[in-house]
Amino acid sequence: MLAIFIAFAAIGLVNLCYYLGFFKFALTTSDSEATPQNLPVSVIICAKNEADNLRDFLPQILAQDHPDFEVVVINDASGDETLDILEEFQQADSRLKIVDVQNNEAFWANKKYALTLGIKKAKNPYLLFTDADCKPESEHWLSEMSSRFTAQKSIILGYGGYFINSRSLLNKLIRFETLFTAVQYFSYANWGLPYMGVGRNLAYTSEEFYRQNGFATHLHLRSGDDDLFVNQAANKFNTALCFSPSGITRSVPKEDLKSWIRQKRRHVSVAKHYKGAHRFLLGVFYASQLLFWLLFLATLFTPYWHFALAFLAIRFIVQGTVFYNSGKKFGETDLFWLFPFLELFLIWAQLGIFIANLISKPTHWK
Template sequence: MLTILVAFVLIGLINLCYYLGFLKFAFAKNENPPVYKNLPVSLIICAKNEAENLKNFLPVILSQDHPDFEVVVINDASIDETLEVLEDFQLHDPRLKIVDVQNNEAFWANKKYAITLGIKKAKKPYLLFTDADCRPESNQWLKEMSAHFEEKKSIVLGYGGYFIQNRSLLNKIIRFETLFTAIQYFSYAGWGKPYMGVGRNLAYTSEEFFAQNGFATHLHIKSGDDDLFVNQAANKTNTALCFSPLGITRSVPKTDFKSWFTQKRRHVSIASHYKIEHQFMLGLFYTTQLLFWIFFFILLFGPFWQAALGLLALRWIVQGMVFYNSGKKFGEEDLFWIFPFLELFLISAQLIIFIANIISKPTHWK
């Protein structure tokens, strides 16, 4: 039992070091209001069977307070009324450009091929990406994200959250997982090791895209148009962070566990294609989280239960500061009160997902 205690303490301290590192982001103050440069921006949206979401959210996109932008929407071989909806919007707003991908073209790496066509269609040098089911939190979203482009900053990472659904446990799990992921990729970028971004709120220059040969290095992987591109292209000097409340987007969350589980399987499978150093850092973090709880429950029923509770209390204090302050940045404060339960659920779900992905490959873009 003493050996388990020693291992528990070492694992707990390693895991705690990560959370202490996350505190830097959690307590980081939003910058002074950025200088809105009014850079020419192309908003790019890939839509597959998104007619209803486009009706709801495209008006918000088109009402952004910015003097020089266009919206490029790719209809990725939809079988619903997506194209008709887009054509109707285009009649009333010439800033909307449509790229129509036909079924006989869809085999070309699916979504990545469609996005590449959209980027080639774009006339503006600064590209901002979101999804068809996303709504910006404000009409300043475009200005906030694009304001972080500078001479050496060609990639901007933003926060893409989900709409709140009261009295829904699944909704809290989804939003907690999203918040937790954001804490990590914002923190890693702050440490000079950016490793991913989310396509719900991501920006980069067309120059950066073509300098990286687009998605060429991972075109054979159906998913990962956002995080694999960032993993490949981002570094400590060319990546900026936008965590202003005005620069957030919200998406429609999954409404059943099966759909969410399938989505998470796709996301987890992509992580195996990250750079080795990122795989190691992320793997060590998750492993120490999992082992921490395994050893804790073993020690809880032995002579060292007080030591186990003491380290747990210390860890909860640091975690609480991370989740509370980060949650305030992104409007997710309600998750703080149940973060211990949500963490345990997420660790368990990730373990099941890892096992499921070993047994069979997950499906991809719609």
Template sequence: MLPIFIAFAAIGLINLCYYLGFFRFAFSTPEVTSEKDSLPVTVIICAKNEAENLRNFLPLILSQDHPDFEVVVINDASGDETLEVIEEFQQKDARVRVVNVKNNEAFWANKKYALTLGIKKAKNPYLLFTDADCRPESDRWLTNMSSQFTAQKSIVLGYGGYFVENRSLLNKLIRFETLFTAIQYFSYANWGLPYMGVGRNLAYTSDEFYKQNGFASHLHVRSGDDDLFVNQAATSANTALCLSPQGITRSIPKKDLRSWIEQKRRHVSVAGHYKKRHRFLLGLFYTTQLLFWILFFVLMFSSFWQLALALLAVRFIVQGMVFYNSGKKFGETDVFWLFPFLELFLIWVQLGIFIANLIAKPTHWK
């Protein structure tokens, strides 16, 4: 059993180094947004069959405390009253602009095509993206996100969380996974290796979009309008982070485990198109997590069980510090108390998703 314990200790050390690397983000202090920050911003929302969500959440976008912004709402070939709802808002508020997308053979049900049309419609050079089911945490969301732009920073990563709709274990799992993912992409950006962002709360300039030739390099990939664009365009020099509690959005989570797993299958399939260095680092992190737990359970039936428990305790302490302090930033501290269970469950779910994607491609949200 000694070789297994040595392997366990080595794997645990590698995994622990990642968590220690997350400390910089977890213990960072959000910058105070200056009142003078008032860049001209276009909020872009791509909506497909989102009539009810637009009725509920678009007024919160329009009530943002920001002096210069417009909202481009894209009707992405909806089958419900989405277009009619957008037009109603347009009649009441001149800041609302409509893009009506109809399916065609070349770009059938392609969100990237719809977003490209919306970006071309934008009058302002600073673009802020969110979804139709997203609610800003405050009326300063737009200002907090856009204030991160500078002459050098053309991409801003924000936090897009989910509503606490009930006390179910699924809701906590979804929010924990979202927080865990955010810890990683914010931390990697701090390391100078930005690799993804979430379309629920993401900003970049139109100049950056056209500089990258839009979504052309990954237009063949149905998903990934947010993370693949960031993976392609983001660098240590041009990427900023918005960590203010007022710069958060929250959206409606999936209602059942099957729908959420199908959503995660699509996300995992997109990750296969990341740059090689990102795939390696993310893969190493997940592999050390998985092997740590497998070897831990093996060692629990050996004479090394006490040492294995001691290493697990050290890992839990470091993890706890990361999850708690990160959770405080984004109002997710309630999931902290369940992190040992949620992490273990998430590891096995991710393994199942990886295997399922090898067998068959996930269905697309469209």
């Protein structure tokens, strides 16, 4: 029984150290130093069967309060009215450029191939990426993200959240997982170890893209156009953060658990291609999450149960501080009261996704 308690205490301390490490980001009051500037920016959007979303959200992109930008939308072999909608918008606004991609046998359904064509079409040296189902939080989104570029900073990590389109538990779980992931990749970047970004809100220079030879090192993988590129290219010198409330985007979340799990399976499948140090740190953190709860339950049946409850209370206080302050930055404070339950649900969902990926390969870009 003593061995169980010692194991619980050791794992608990490891897990707590991670959350204490997240304090640096959670308690930071301002992000990377922003310098107001009117940089020439190309917004890049890859759209596949996104006619309805383009009708709803493309006007918000074109209405950005920035003096010098274009919007490059790649129609990635869509089977719906995506191209027709884009041509209508182009007639009304010459800043919109269309790249019409046909299926290529060598690169069939490969989003990276489509994005590469869009990047080559862009005329501006600063590239800002988002998705067709994303809406900027304000008309200053483009200016906020691009203002973090400097002579040294060529990669900008932003927050891409999800709409509160229902009061369902699934909506809260999706948003909590997104917040939890953001806490990690923003914190790691704050430590000087940037390891990923999200394509819903990510910027880098065309110079950086070509310096890395584009997506060449992982072009054979259909997923990972955002996180694998950042994992390869980002370092503590060239990466900046943007978590200004005006620099956030919101996306349409999945409406059923099966679709969300399918999406997460794709995302998780590329993590094994991260750099070794990142895989190790992320793996230890997840293992400490899972083992903490398993050993906590076991310790409750030992004479040391009161120590386990005290440790849990301390952990909740530290976690709550991290999630509340991070949630304020990203407009997700309503999730704070549910974080213990959502954390447990997420841990087991991630374990199921990991096992499912071992059994069969996930599907990719639709």
